Amino acid sequence: MPSPPSPEPDRxxxxxxxxxxxxxxxxxxxxxxxxxxxxxxxxxADLVALEELNARQAATVSAALQDRYPHQATFGDSYEGKGxxxxxxxxxxxxxxxxxxxxxxxxxLTLGQQEVTIILAHPRPxxxxxxxxxxxRQSVRQVLGLGxxxxxxxxxxxxxxxxxxxxxxxxxRFLGAGxxxxxxxxxxxxxxxxxxIRFGDxxxxxxxxxxxxVPPVMRFDYIWHTPEFVTEHAWIGPDTGSDHLxxxxxxxxxxxxxxxxxxxxxxxxxxx
Numbered sequence: 001m002p003s004p005p006s007p008e009p010d011r012x013x014x015x016x017x018x019x020x021x022x023x024x025x026x027x028x029x030x031x032x033x034x035x036x037x038x039x040x041x042x043x044x045a046d047l048v049a050l051e052e053l054n055a056r057q058a059a060t061v062s063a064a065l066q067d068r069y070p071h072q073a074t075f076g077d078s079y080e081g082k083g084x085x086x087x088x089x090x091x092x093x094x095x096x097x098x099x100x101x102x103x104x105x106x107x108x109l110t111l112g113q114q115e116v117t118i119i120l121a122h123p124r125p126x127x128x129x130x131x132x133x134x135x136x137r138q139s140v141r142q143v144l145g146l147g148x149x150x151x152x153x154x155x156x157x158x159x160x161x162x163x164x165x166x167x168x169x170x171x172x173r174f175l176g177a178g179x180x181x182x183x184x185x186x187x188x189x190x191x192x193x194x195x196x197i198r199f200g201d202x203x204x205x206x207x208x209x210x211x212x213x214v215p216p217v218m219r220f221d222y223i224w225h226t227p228e229f230v231t232e233h234a235w236i237g238p239d240t241g242s243d244h245l246x247x248x249x250x251x252x253x254x255x256x257x258x259x260x261x262x263x264x265x266x267x268x269x270x271x272x
Contacts, residue, residue: 017112017253019088021047022237023159023223024246025122028052028079030198031242037064039238043248046087047109049159051122052242053081061085075105082120090118098145099138104160106149111253117153121146121160135163140170147174147224155228155253161244165218174224180231182223182249187234194221194236194245216245223249230254 022045026036040048048069058074058081069085073093076082082105084090093107105120123139143162150156164170166184183192193216221244229251237246
């Protein structure tokens with residue numbers, strides 16, 4: 001049985017340039033509205049990224065979180081739906097159409113005196129083929145393109161349900177290119193499986209078991225970042241009621257090399 005979820009560390013005051021992020025797949029309405037809102041609020045995250053956020057739930061969650069997360073961007077519906085909810089200013093949120101029919105999201109977040117690229121991704125699940133369970137060519141191109149975009153747009157944070165485990169070849173290509181998996185960097189990667197925590201739409205002998213909680217056995221959910229960030233800690237977030245557990249990380253943005261203010265406190269705006 002996997003280890004229990006990693007607890008949130010004692011945070012204390014956040015250092016300048018530090019941001020706490022949460023990523024969660026909410027299962028196209030499978031996570032109950034009230035429980036999802038409660039989990040997000042309880043997380044204390046500064047930036048929340050949600051996948052499979054359908055349009056109905058997006059409207060409900062957006063209204064409920066408006067005071068705490070005034071900077072929001074939601075797109076799409078059903079399994080392609082996505083949302084960003086931030087305490088820091090967001091700008092230029094747009095959909096990325098790297099392949100047809102599966103858009104991702106890109107935005108810019110202001111953290112202190114630096115602009116940070118935010119990418120929210122959710123490629124299609126792999127397919128069962130003769131050679132095993134594999135991504136189709138379009139999805140491979142999409143995922144590799146997202147990794148390249150994150151590196152080219154540094155400093156960047158890239159979150160999402162990537163539908164691949166850390167054993168996937170693309171995972172190794174990301175690491176080799178310089179992307180950092182926050183969970184592996186500062187979390188208990190063995191004890192941080194996120195899926196499936198519930199059966200979802202599975203059925204057994206004609207009886208619905210979709211909300212029966214089970215021990216997760218794999219991790220599809222990621223917080224990646226470029227080397228301009230340092231992962232201070234990573235852990236499992238509050239259970240939203242979905243079939244995925246959220247992942248969370250506290251990231252610290254390094255000063256710009258050669259910045260005359262390097263080593264001094266950055267001008268971080270007060271949280272709204």
